[in-house]
Amino acid sequence: TSHKAQTKKSIYWEKKEHPALPDSFVEDSLPHRRAKQKLSEMSEKLSRRLNELDTMLKHALGEQSQDELSADEDTLSQHSDSIMDYRQIKQQSDIRWPRKAPSRRRSFSASPPPSNYQQSHVSDSPLQKDAEEPVRRVRICWQNEQDQRKLRTKHLSKAYDEDLRAYEASE
Numbered sequence: 644t645s646h647k648a649q650t651k652k653s654i655y656w657e658k659k660e661h662p663a664l665p666d667s668f669v670e671d672s673l674p675h676r677r678a679k680q681k682l683s684e685m686s687e688k689l690s691r692r693l694n695e696l697d698t699m700l701k702h703a704l705g706e707q708s709q710d711e712l713s714a715d716e717d718t719l720s721q722h723s724d725s726i727m728d729y730r731q732i733k734q735q736s737d738i739r740w741p742r743k744a745p746s747r748r749r750s751f752s753a754s755p756p757p758s759n760y761q762q763s764h765v766s767d768s769p770l771q772k773d774a775e776e777p778v779r780r781v782r783i784c785w786q787n788e789q790d791q792r793k794l795r796t797k798h799l800s801k802a803y804d805e806d807l808r809a810y811e812a813s814e
Contacts, residue, residue, distance in 0.1 A: 703778075704785055 700781065704782065
């Protein structure tokens with residue numbers, strides 16, 4: 644009941660401020676403004692979440708340096724699932740990367756040299772392949788975007804050099 648009284652008061656003040664407006668427009672303006680406000684908040688929240696996901700994807704692909712990553716972690720939204728973010732960051736830091744085999748003295752026999760890279764356990768199960776497919780697609784897409792950026796940069800610098808030469812020739 645308090646909410647209804649408050650709504651009636653706000654409608655009264657809106658009518659007083661805008662007497663030429665019809666009753667239906669004034670009544671719809673308050674919910675309309677609330678919906679706009681809520682939409683704006685949701686849009687900001689989605690934007691922050693997309694930035695977080697973008698950061699996680701870039702980190703997973705190894706694109707960012709540690710300095711950029713720590714700066715991005717400081718800007719993560721307080722409204723997101725901080726527990727999930729913490730778990731993902733912790734899991735990523737717990738990943739064990741394959742190391743080089745320890746070097747050993749060479750014998751005079753004809754044995755092959757030790758491998759520089761030890762292959763980690765790779766499963767050939769269909770589930771493993773299905774799980775790796777989206778990551779592979781993202782990597783291919785990311786690589787294509789990188790190639791396009793490099794090509795665009797190359798073309799822009801070439802065009803700039805040509806314009807500079809033409810300008811210098813005209814002087």
